[in-house]
Amino acid sequence: MPILQLPAAIRNQDPNLKFSPHYKIKKDNFIIQIGPNVFSLTNIKEYCGWKGFSKKIFDTYNKVSELDLIKKQFRTALRYINILPDINVFEKSNLGIKLNDISLGANQINFTAEIPYKHGASNLKLINFAEAIFENQAIKGSIVDIDTHVQQEKFDNFKDAVECAHTTEKELFFNLLEQEFLNTLNPVYEE
DSSP: OGGGGSOHHHHHHOGGGTTOOSEEEEETTEEEEEETTEEEEEEOSSOOHHHHHHHHHHHHHHHHHHTTOOSOOSOEEEEEEEEEETOOGGGSBSOOOEETTEEOTTSOOEEEEEEEETTEEEEEEEEEEEEEEETTEEEEEEEEEEEEEEOGGGSSSHHHHHHHHHHHHHHHHHHHBOHHHHHHTOOOOOO
């Protein structure tokens, strides 16, 4: 990764670089990123569903654990970034942003909030009138970014922590969007 072009002394002193990955490996529909203080797995392109994604998460985590590379876990989290093409998320959500009883939803908004829950917190970020590049194609619309982390010490194992983060993220996403709009997305609910 480009960060390796910086001298180690600079990488080690800058707290913004502490959790930056040094290597990226792509296989099929997944990317693994690894660094001295980070390990992540990303499902790219079409989402494979929680059943397939969680299996890949746990299999990959177990393989990395067997190598005895993980000395201490600082943060366990699950992040979903959804791009809603040609949609203003503030017009389709249960979240209202007003100033003196005047809705600001038609304006360009970059909204961020930390929402605590029993086992951690979710960082919610909503951006309307955004432009994202996906597979070399510009997509205009809204971004719903939910990064849910857990307090690992509250769980007996990694799997339970990740399952809790997934349930919490999913509840936030489905509570955020209006039911009528959700129905237009034709959601598939897995058991």
